[in-house]
Every structure is written in structure tokens, then in C-alpha cells.
Amino acid sequence: xxxxxxxxxxxxxxxxxxxxxxxxxxxxxxxxxxxxxxxxxxxxxxxxxxxxxxxxxxxxxxxxxxxxxxxxxxxxxxxxxxxxxxxxxxxxxxxxxxxxxxxxxxxxxxxxxxxxxxxxxxxxxxxxxxxxxxxxxxxxxxxxxxxxxxxxxxxxxxxxxxxxxxxxxxxxxxxxxxxxxxxxxxxxxxxxxxxxxxxxxxxxxxxxxxxxxxxxxxxxxxxxxxxxxxxxxxxxxxxxxxxxxxxxxxxxxxxxxxxxxxxxxxxxxxxxxxxxxxxxxxxxxxxxxxxxxxxxxxxxxxxxxxxxxxxxxxxxxxxxxxxxxxxxxxxxxxxxxxxxxxxxxxxxxxxxxxxxxxxxxxxxxxxxxxxxxxxxxxxxxxxxxxxxxxxxxxxxxxxxxxxxxxxxxxx
Amino acid sequence: xxxxxxxxxxxxxxxxxxxxxxxxxxxxxxxxxxxxxxxxxxxxxxxxxxxxxxxxxxxxxxxxxxxxxxxxxxxxxxxxxxxxxxxxxxxxxxxxxxxxxxxxxxxxxxxxxxxxxxxxxxxxxxxxxxxxxxxxxxxxxxxxxxxxxxxxxxxxxxxxxxxxxxxxxxxxxxxxxxxxxxxxxxxxxxxxxxxxxxxxxxxxxxxxxxxxxxxxxxxxxxxxxxxxxxxxxxxxxxxxxxxxxxxxxxxxxxxxxxxxxxxxxxx
Numbered sequence: 001x002x003x004x005x006x007x008x009x010x011x012x013x014x015x016x017x018x019x020x021x022x023x024x025x026x027x028x029x030x031x032x033x034x035x036x037x038x039x040x041x042x043x044x045x046x047x048x049x050x051x052x053x054x055x056x057x058x059x060x061x062x063x064x065x066x067x068x069x070x071x072x073x074x075x076x077x078x079x080x081x082x083x084x085x086x087x088x089x090x091x092x093x094x095x096x097x098x099x100x101x102x103x104x105x106x107x108x109x110x111x112x113x114x115x116x117x118x119x120x121x122x123x124x125x126x127x128x129x130x131x132x133x134x135x136x137x138x139x140x141x142x143x144x145x146x147x148x149x150x151x152x153x154x155x156x157x158x159x160x161x162x163x164x165x166x167x168x169x170x171x172x173x174x175x176x177x178x179x180x181x182x183x184x185x186x187x188x189x190x191x192x193x194x195x196x197x198x199x200x201x202x203x204x205x206x207x208x209x210x211x212x213x214x215x216x217x218x219x220x221x222x223x224x225x226x227x228x229x230x231x232x233x234x235x236x237x238x239x240x241x242x243x244x245x246x247x248x249x250x251x252x253x254x255x256x257x258x259x260x261x262x263x264x265x266x267x268x269x270x271x272x273x274x275x276x277x278x279x280x281x282x283x284x285x286x287x288x289x290x291x292x293x294x295x296x297x298x299x300x301x302x303x304x305x306x307x308x309x310x311x312x313x314x315x316x317x318x319x320x321x322x323x324x325x326x327x328x329x330x331x332x333x334x335x336x337x338x339x340x341x342x343x344x345x346x347x348x349x350x351x352x353x354x355x356x357x358x359x360x361x362x363x364x365x366x367x368x369x370x371x372x373x374x375x376x377x378x379x380x381x382x383x384x385x386x387x388x389x390x391x392x393x394x395x396x397x398x399x400x401x402x403x404x405x406x407x408x409x410x411x
Numbered sequence: 412x413x414x415x416x417x418x419x420x421x422x423x424x425x426x427x428x429x430x431x432x433x434x435x436x437x438x439x440x441x442x443x444x445x446x447x448x449x450x451x452x453x454x455x456x457x458x459x460x461x462x463x464x465x466x467x468x469x470x471x472x473x474x475x476x477x478x479x480x481x482x483x484x485x486x487x488x489x490x491x492x493x494x495x496x497x498x499x500x501x502x503x504x505x506x507x508x509x510x511x512x513x514x515x516x517x518x519x520x521x522x523x524x525x526x527x528x529x530x531x532x533x534x535x536x537x538x539x540x541x542x543x544x545x546x547x548x549x550x551x552x553x554x555x556x557x558x559x560x561x562x563x564x565x566x567x568x569x570x571x572x573x574x575x576x577x578x579x580x581x582x583x584x585x586x587x588x589x590x591x592x593x594x595x596x597x598x599x600x601x602x603x604x605x606x607x608x609x610x611x612x613x614x615x616x617x618x619x620x621x622x623x624x625x626x627x628x629x630x631x632x633x634x635x636x637x638x639x640x641x642x643x644x645x646x647x648x649x650x651x652x653x654x655x656x657x658x659x660x661x662x663x664x665x666x667x668x669x670x671x672x673x674x675x676x677x678x
Contacts, residue, residue, distance in 0.1 A: 018602075028556070137555055137556070140597070140602060142597060142601040142602070143597060144594050144597040144598045144601070254602070282558070283556065283557065283558045286555065287555055287597070288555075288593040288594040288596075288597055289594040289597050289598065290592050296587055296590060296591075297583060297587060299590075300559065300583060300586040300589075300590045301583055301586070302588055303558050303559065303586075304558050304559065304586060306558050306583070
């Protein structure tokens with residue numbers, strides 16, 4: 001298995017009442033409510049937590065990126081990836097992911113990622129995403145070309161990593177006269193790419209066709225099984241067998257010394273419900289051209305309040321359905337076992353806490369996960385044959401059907 | 412003559428590989444009417460009023476309404492060129508100097524671009540609440556931040572007029588059409604949003620006599636843009652219509668039709 005630690009890096013020091021009065025807390029909720037003194041403290045706490053996660057035995061640290069968002073302070077995943085490249089020694093640095101369409105210059109991104117890979121001595125997993133609807137508005141990029149920009153940026157980055165320069169790129173959305181960065185990834189053929197997502201069929205199909213592992217973000221167990229059905233079908237059509245080494249899952253999981261404490265802290269996973277877009281604004285989260293035409297009817301109705309915000313279930317329901325897992329190690333392990341048995345991912349992200357959970361409680365959660373939960377998960381993983389792409393020496397992609405290896409170090 | 416006397420026919424006309432849906436009605440000198448970014452209803456009292464005096468062509472812009480979407484289209488100038496192409500081949504426009512172009516809102520931006528490309532050609536130019544130039548003091552309202560309904564309502568001074576035209580609760584099919592049109596607007600006018608920074612520099616060459624009409628209460632494109640157009644164009648004057656917002660033709664169809672007809676017909 002590959003067991004990784006995740007936090008959204010919540011900006012938990014903003015005035016909640018102001019957000020409620022404004023009615024939405026992403027994109028337009030004024031950053032006059034952002035306190036950089038608290039921001040500075042929080043970033044350093046998250047860094048402390050990441051170092052602890054490595055210490056207690058996590059295989060990887062998962063990072064993400066959002067903009068204009070109190071629910072997530074990571075405005076640039078490459079920044080924290082760079083920090084971790086220097087201050088950690090062993091964990092994989094798993095970006096889930098760089099929002100490619102937001103990059104006006106994919107070559108620049110390829111450069112940064114190559115630097116991170118080299119400084120970390122080959123520990124980068126470079127996931128890519130389309131970026132949420134709000135991210136397009138926050139960064140000024142055209143939502144109508146989102147999918148095209150994603151695919152072209154991806155092709156350009158992989159080419160930059162794998163084909164010697166200088167070469168020229170005259171694309172529909174990106175034009176570069178000289179692609180020749182003096183920064184290339186350590187891992188060959190290139191760093192592994194994992195694709196996180198929720199339910200978008202197109203993304204699942206694209207990931208499977210490209211042969212990149214797909215990381216399901218906290219989807220309900222039944223929905224998750226459908227994702228793997230689709231992925232495996234496309235895999236078969238593409239000419240390979242899907243299975244655990246292509247499957248990842250992000251699980252909200254808070255562990256504490258008592259059940260009561262765990263449950264109380266786990267309520268903080270609801271502090272920003274609206275799934276991954278905070279208090280999702282129906283218009284800002286779905287700009288025209290961003291969602292695929294097959295969803296048009298649903299989204300236009302949602303935009304004018306004719307369809308309810310698909311915010312997800314209430315806390316008790318999420319506890320019952322295991323979308324949120326909370327307890328002592330003793331009660332948490334069987335729940336995670338059930339997830340692993342039912343959906344068989346080899347990559348598991350454990351999202352330890354959110355909202356106002358204190359730094360102390362988060363660190364306790366990390367310690368308990370490391371000491372008690374991870375070893376049990378590894379045993380279950382072995383029992384169920386859940387070999388991670390690293391353990392299975394899985395190919396990097398359909399285009400590069402070989403496992404990733406660091407280039408030999410210079411003498 | 413009542414509105415029932417006007418027969419509108421429409422046909423797809425292939426331009427630059429895309430089938431443009433073009434509606435035509437009335438009789439008389441030819442007038443090309445270019446619709447708003449939200450699209451257009453099939454029939455409007457304003458179109459009928461014009462059709463009593465002129466032959467009116469109301470195309471749907473490429474990618475809007477029933478017109479096919481050219482995947483390669485990238486700018487408002489591309490649309491302007493497609494319309495030049497349409498006029499160059501249309502049987503009505505054998506003598507382009509008889510053609511007048513009336514642009515409504517976003518259609519006004521297209522019309523202005525067309526005029527810079529053919530600065531001595533058209534008979535008359537009318538720009539109504541036109542996008543295309545950057546306001547110096549205010550801002551053009553950003554539809555990306557507004558729901559479909561809120562954006563269209565923003566263009567009305569009289570919400571009753573909106574209700575009469577679209578219904579107090581427009582059906583989902585209307586919303587889908589607004590979304591499709593908005594998507595096309597993003598494809599060609601995402602940024603800079605709703606203006607061309609070079610256009611003001613090129614309007615000075617337009618010899619065509621121009622009428623710029625603005626709704627007094629236009630909350631989408633500030634009145635100062637109308638003033639900017641008049642200042643930049645060689646031959647232009649401004650008319651402000653009271654009690655109208657951005658969608659002057661939908662709120663004050665008779666007043667606007669009167670202004671346009673008099674201006675276009677005048678010697």
C-alpha cells in the first residue's frame with residue numbers, strides 16, 4: 001500500500017459569521033478577513049504536522065491547491081512541495097494536483113516540478129487536475145477551454161520532461177518558440193502522475209486511457225465501486241488490466257484517544273461543507289463552458305436555485321456511510337478494512353482533520369495513525385494484495401510503459 | 412400595418428464552414444441587426460417595427476442560438492469578418508452602400524468592428540448600448556459572476572418588461588440557451604472582457620454616419636462608453652433613451668425603432 005497524509009490546510013482563523021453573512025466563502029469573500037499573522041502561524045503548524053507524519057511512518061504527503069478559499073490555504077502546491085523536498089527525507093511528495101489549465105506557461109510548471117523532483121531526490125508524484133470552476137475565475141483563465149488546456153498542457157509537460165530540447169511548440173492554447181529547460185526530472189521516464197477526481201466520467205476515462213492511477217476523493221463506497229468499474233472497463237479497452245495499483249482513495253479519518261473526542265473533532269470536517277468548494281456558490285463554481293454539455297441542464301438549474309446544492313449528506317449520515325471515519329484506532333481500523341475490502345485501492349490518503357481542530361489534537365491524530373493504524377493497514381494491504389504502483393513496479397503510463405526510476409546519480 | 416403582416420423566414424447560410432441561421436422579414440432598404448450576447452428571441456416588436464420600413468436581416472451569431480459553432484472562432488473581429496462575408500454574398504447586399512448595420516449591445520461591438528473594416532461602405536451605422544470600448548471611470552458588468560437570470564435582469568430598467576418577455580420564472584430551456592450563448596461569449600470575449608483596446612484608435616477612420624443610442628439606466632455598459640464612441644467616431648451623435656436599461660430594443664421598441672428609422676432613412 002501507499003499510505004499518505006493529507007490536510008486541506010484550512011484557514012481556520014477567519015471570522016465565520018462574516019462568511020455566513022456574505023453567503024459564500026470562496027472567490028469573492030474579501031481577503032480583508034485574511035489575517036497573515038494567523039496565516040503564518042497556521043502554515044508553520046501544517047509544516048510541523050507534515051514532518052511528524054513522515055516521522056511516524058506515512059509513505060507520502062498529499063498536497064492540493066485552491067485559490068481565494070478560506071477552506072484551503074494552499075494557493076500553490078509547488079511551494080509546499082519545494083519546502084517538503086528540502087525538509088523531508090523519505091516520504092513521497094504527492095501533488096493532487098497541479099491545476100494545469102490555470103498555468104499560462106506549462107513549460108514553467110515542468111521546470112518547477114523537475115526542480116522539486118531533483119531536490120527531493122526523486123520523491124515527486126506529480127498529479128494534475130482541471131481545477132474547480134471557481135479556480136478559473138480566481139486566476140482569470142477561460143473556463144470554456146478548460147479541458148482543451150488541460151490536455152494540451154499535459155502533453156507539453158510530458159514532452160518537456162521526456163524529449164530532449166530545444167524544440168518548438170505551436171499549440172492551440174500554448175505557443176513556445178524554445179522549449180529547452182535546464183531542469184529535468186530525476187525520475188525516468190518521468191515522475192509518476194496520479195489523477196484525483198470525484199465523479200466526472202470524462203476525467204476517469206482520460207485517466208484510464210492514459211494509464212494514470214485515479215484517486216477518488218472521499219466518494220461514497222457505492223459510487224467508488226462504480227468509478228472502478230468504469231476505470232477497469234476503459235483499461236481493458238486500452239489493453240491492460242485495471243486493479244488496485246491504479247486505485248487511490250482519500251478518506252476523512254480522525255483518530256483520538258477517546259471515541260467522544262474523535263467524534264467531536266470529526267465534526268470539523270463539516271465546517272465548510274459544499275464538498276471541495278467551500279460554501280459552493282452555484283454560479284461561480286460552474287462557469288459556462290466548464291462542465292461538459294451532458295450536465296448542462298443540471299447545472300443551469302443549480303445555478304438559479306432550481307436544483308439543490310449537491311452539498312453532501314449530513315454529518316451523522318457521513319459517519320454511518322463511512323465518508324467520515326472517526327474513533328480510536330481500535331474502532332477505526334475495522335472501518336478502513338471495510339473500505340479496502342469493498343473498493344480495493346492500493347493508495348490511501350488519510351485526511352486527519354479540518355477546521356478548528358487544534359494543532360495538538362491533529363498531531364495526536366497523526367501519532368495514533370502512525371503508531372496503530374498504519375501498521376494494521378499494511379497487514380490488510382498484504383492480505384488483500386493491494387500493491388501500490390511502487391510495490392508493483394507499475395508502468396508510468398500507457399505511453400511510457402515502464403516503471404519510474406531515478407536516473408543514476410552523477411559520481 | 413400590424414405585426415401580423417410581417418412574415419419572417421429563416422434559412423441556414425454557410426459562412427466560413429458554419430451554417431449561420433439568418434432570419435429575414437419586411438421590405439425596403441436592407442438593414443442588418445446584430446443581437447446581444449444573451450442571444451435573441453425569434454421575434455421582437457422592435458424587429459417587426461423595423462420590418463415595416465426595411466428588409467431586416469437578423470442572423471444568429473456563429474455559436475449562438477441556432478447557428479453552428481465554429482470551433483476555431485476566437486474573437487469578435489472573426490465574427491465581424493463572417494458578417495462581411497455574409498453581406499458580400501447575400502442577394503440583398505449587392506450594393507453594400509445601401510446596407511445599414513444596427514448593433515445591439517455585444518452586437519454593437521461587432522458592428523463597430525465591421526465599420527472599421529469597411530469604413531466608407533455602409534449607409535448608416537447604429538450602435539445601441541454597445542460593448543467594445545473600455546470605460547474610463549466605470550466597468551462593464553461581468554456576467555461570469557452573475558446567474559443567467561440576474562444578468563439578463565440587470566439589463567432591464569423595468570423588471571416587468573423582463574417578465575413579459577421571458578416569464579417571471581424563465582423555463583430551463585431558456586436557461587440552457589443563455590448558457591450556450593454565454594459559453595460562446597467566453598470563447599471569443601473572455602479577456603479583455605467585452606472591449607477591444609485597439610478599437611478606439613481605429614474608429615476615427617469610419618466615415619459612415621453613426622447614431623449611438625444608450626439607455627439612461629444601462630447597468631451593464633456605462634453611458635460613458637457611448638460618449639467614448641461618439642468622441643472616437645468621425646461622424647456620430649448620441650441619443651439617450653429615458654426609462655431604458657441595456658436592452659433598449661426590448662424596453663422601448665417603438666422609441667428605438669422610430670429613432671433608427673428616421674436616422675437610416677434621412678437623406
